[in-house]
Amino acid sequence: MSASPFFNEDHEGIREMARDFADRALSPIAAEVDRTDAFPLDVVKQMAELGFLGLKIPEAYGGLGLDMRSYVCAMEELARKSVTATLFLSSANSLATAPIVLSGTEAQKQAYLPGVAAGERFIAFGLTEPNAGSDAASLTTRAERDGDSYLLNGRKCFITFAPMASQAILYAKTSPDKGAKGITAFVVDMSLPGVSCGKHEEKMGQRGVPVSDIVLEDVRVGADCVIGEVDMGFLNAMKTLSVGRVGVAAMSLGIAQEAVDLAVSHTKNRVQFGRPLCKNQAVAFMLADMETRLNAARGLVYHAAWLMDNGQPADKAASMAKYFAAEAAVSIVNQSLQLHGGYGYSREYEIERLYRDVRIASIYEGSSQVQQMVISGAMLK
Structure with missing residues (x-):
């Protein structure tokens, strides 16, 4: 590169x-x-x-x-x-x-x-709920003040690392009438009474890390567990997700690069009709398309990271990077599998795993449609 x-x-x-x-x-x-x-x-x-x-x-x-x-x-x-x-x-x-x-x-x-x-502590991030995915502000988990502490009740879903986490950062409504402006962030010990995990999610891809619900039933936490200011948690979550979106975009680049490399190797070595597959113009043009979109995505991701490092507004850039890189990666992996033919459908080949691993990229940490909302919102405000 x-x-x-x-x-x-x-x-x-x-x-x-x-x-x-x-x-x-x-x-x-x-x-x-x-x-x-x-x-x-x-x-x-x-x-x-x-x-x-x-x-x-x-x-x-x-x-x-x-x-x-x-x-x-x-x-x-x-x-x-x-x-x-x-x-x-x-x-x-x-x-x-x-x-x-x-x-x-x-x-x-x-x-x-x-x-x-040090790799000795795992902390889960709990924002998503059964009825509050893309619309995170509509979460229903509650945190009611009770003397010097808070009582938390609710359910978070699809929480990565939940079963192995020692703590979880959870977002709950402390002022329900204020909507997004009434959400507070808490750091909650997963061993507290009333905290439990749901069933292990059998995922399509990105296997090897446990994912489950986190259930909160009258969980008492001290006021010292509040992260930042009361009722200001939604802003904290959105700033965190901007960082996360660039991370998912970078992950998408890596998957797409591997898919391109696999496609180039396979089409150079696979001989059909007396010549390597890559000598067919239709195949060569597919490779060209994959390489072009990969590098276009790379430019958006690198630019968003550069903006963040230089203290410049980067929310729109982060969303553009995540949106484009994720969609490009999904398409590139799909094309690479197509070029592998029947071999690409076999679990003995790496591209089959990449096909399953990449699919979530355009869904988690804000789906592609949510990124379009963020981008257009920044354009039209």
Whole structure:
């Protein structure tokens, strides 16, 4: 891949380290992780030792304190060989920690961030509910003040890491009459009375990390569990999701790059009608289309990360990056599988797993339709 004006030598150093780790440690286990639906925790520990889980966590709390572009480089490279590995990376540097980094107290940062960076603590992010997915502001989980504490009741769904998390960042309505302006963020210990997990979700792809509901029944938490200001949690969630969207976009780049590489290799080596498949103009043009859309997506993702690193407004750019990169990746993987023919439908081939892994990219952390709402909303305000 050619150099980008958005990156410097330090970023490329992170990229090379991530690429080496992906090829050496992730590629050999990716198929087994998919088959068993279990990711080796010793590999997670290796990721922590290399600094991947603390890339964006400030140095004062055990992280490396690096920027968004470093995160994008690592996400893109790890996703080439194991999308599941990127879930550990993105959780640690985005959904699990960004709410606390953005709005948490010093005590909360000291209590939770070092353990995440070290790979010793997993924190779930709970915003989605059965009737509040794309319309996150309509969540119904309640947090009622009761003396010096709050009582939480409600249900979160499709929560990544829930069964193995020690804490969860949960969003609940403290002032229901205020709508989105009445939501508060809490950090909740998963071992508290009244907290339970629903059934394990059998996912189509991105297997190896548990996903389940989180059920809250009269869960009592102290006021010191509030993240940021009361009734200001929705803003915290939206800022966190902007970071998460660029992460999903970078993950999409990695999956799409692997799909392109697989398609090029297969069509160069597969001989039909006396010549390699790639010598057919229709096939060659498909490859050209895949490569062009991949690099167009890469430009949007890199630009959004650059804006964030330079303190410029990036919400629209993050949504454009996530929208375009996710849709491009889904299409590119589909085309790559098509070029593999019947082999692409076999679980013995990597492209079959990529086909299942990529499909969620245009759905989670804001579906493509939600990104269109954000983009058009920014245009028309």
